Amino acid sequence: MKTTGTVFLIVLTLLVLAIPAQRTHAGVRKWKTYQKTQLFELVGSGAYFYVTGHMTIDADGAPDAYHPDNTGLDHLKHAGYPGTSWWKNVLVTDPKDPEKPYVVPDGPYQGYYLSMTSLRDMTKVPTDPSRYVDASRVPYLVFPSTFSRLKGVGALGDLGVAVNLDTGVYSPFIIADIGPEKHPLGEVSIQLAQRLGGGNVCPRVGPEKPLGEILYIVFPGSGDRFPWPGSEKHIDRIAEELLMSIGGTERVFVWIGRGSNLALSNSTNPDKT
Structure with missing residues (x-):
C-alpha cells in the first residue's frame, strides 16, 4: 500500500492548499449550516466537508x-x-x-x-461485544441525532477523513454512533481522537484532546458500497480510495485560508498491508 498511501498524502496536501472561504470556486459551494457550523458541498461528487474546533469523546462500544x-x-x-x-x-x-x-x-x-453503538453487526446477538463498534479501537464519528435527520448528510456506516489543521495529522473514520439531540458537531471515538493527536484520551477523566480545528470530509452513501462490518484497515483503505476519487488539482476546497504551510502526516501506517 505504499503507493496508495503516497498518493493519498498528495491529494490531501492539495486540499489544504485551498483558497479562503470568502471566495468561490467552481465545484464547491456553501451547502447547509448546522448550529453555526458551515457545511460545504463538492458539487457533483456527493461529498461535503466542515471545520470545527469543538470536540467531545465517545467511549461507547x-x-x-x-x-x-x-x-x-x-x-x-x-x-x-x-x-x-x-x-x-x-x-x-x-x-x-x-x-x-x-x-x-x-x-x-x-x-x-x-x-452499544448505533452501527452494529446484526449477525451477532445483542449480548456479544463484537456486535458493536469498539471506540477504543475504531476511529469513528458521531452524528448528533438532530443532524443525522438532515437530508444528504450521510448515515451510519458512511466513511470520511478527518484532518487536524494545527498539526497536519489525519485519519479515516466511519460514522458509527448517533448522539443526543441538538448537540454540536465534533463528537468522536477514543481511537479517532488519539489518531488526530490526542494523548491519554479518556472521557472519564477529561481527555487530552487534539488542539485546534479539525476538518471533516464525509462521503454520504459510501456505507452502501462498502458495508460494515469491516476492520480498521478496511476503513483506512476504502476512505483513501474515496478521497482520491474526488480528484486533486481540479478540486479546490472553499475554506478559511489556513494550511498553506501544513505538513500532512497519516496517523496510520500506509506501508502496512
Missing part, C-alpha cells in the same frame, strides 16, 4: 467503557445509569431482567456493562 463500580473508561452518568430512562439507549439490557443492564459474565471484560 468499548468493552470496558462502563462498570457497575464506576471504574470504566467513562463515567456511568454519561450512560444515563441509574438515574435516567434513556440508559437503555446506551447499555444492553439484561435478557433475564430488562430493568437492569447486562453484565459481561466471563472473559477479559467480565463484570463490565456492555455498551
Whole structure:
C-alpha cells in the first residue's frame, strides 16, 4: 500500500492548499449550516466537508467503557445509569431482567456493562461485544441525532477523513454512533481522537484532546458500497480510495485560508498491508 498511501498524502496536501472561504470556486459551494457550523458541498461528487474546533469523546462500544463500580473508561452518568430512562439507549439490557443492564459474565471484560453503538453487526446477538463498534479501537464519528435527520448528510456506516489543521495529522473514520439531540458537531471515538493527536484520551477523566480545528470530509452513501462490518484497515483503505476519487488539482476546497504551510502526516501506517 505504499503507493496508495503516497498518493493519498498528495491529494490531501492539495486540499489544504485551498483558497479562503470568502471566495468561490467552481465545484464547491456553501451547502447547509448546522448550529453555526458551515457545511460545504463538492458539487457533483456527493461529498461535503466542515471545520470545527469543538470536540467531545465517545467511549461507547468499548468493552470496558462502563462498570457497575464506576471504574470504566467513562463515567456511568454519561450512560444515563441509574438515574435516567434513556440508559437503555446506551447499555444492553439484561435478557433475564430488562430493568437492569447486562453484565459481561466471563472473559477479559467480565463484570463490565456492555455498551452499544448505533452501527452494529446484526449477525451477532445483542449480548456479544463484537456486535458493536469498539471506540477504543475504531476511529469513528458521531452524528448528533438532530443532524443525522438532515437530508444528504450521510448515515451510519458512511466513511470520511478527518484532518487536524494545527498539526497536519489525519485519519479515516466511519460514522458509527448517533448522539443526543441538538448537540454540536465534533463528537468522536477514543481511537479517532488519539489518531488526530490526542494523548491519554479518556472521557472519564477529561481527555487530552487534539488542539485546534479539525476538518471533516464525509462521503454520504459510501456505507452502501462498502458495508460494515469491516476492520480498521478496511476503513483506512476504502476512505483513501474515496478521497482520491474526488480528484486533486481540479478540486479546490472553499475554506478559511489556513494550511498553506501544513505538513500532512497519516496517523496510520500506509506501508502496512
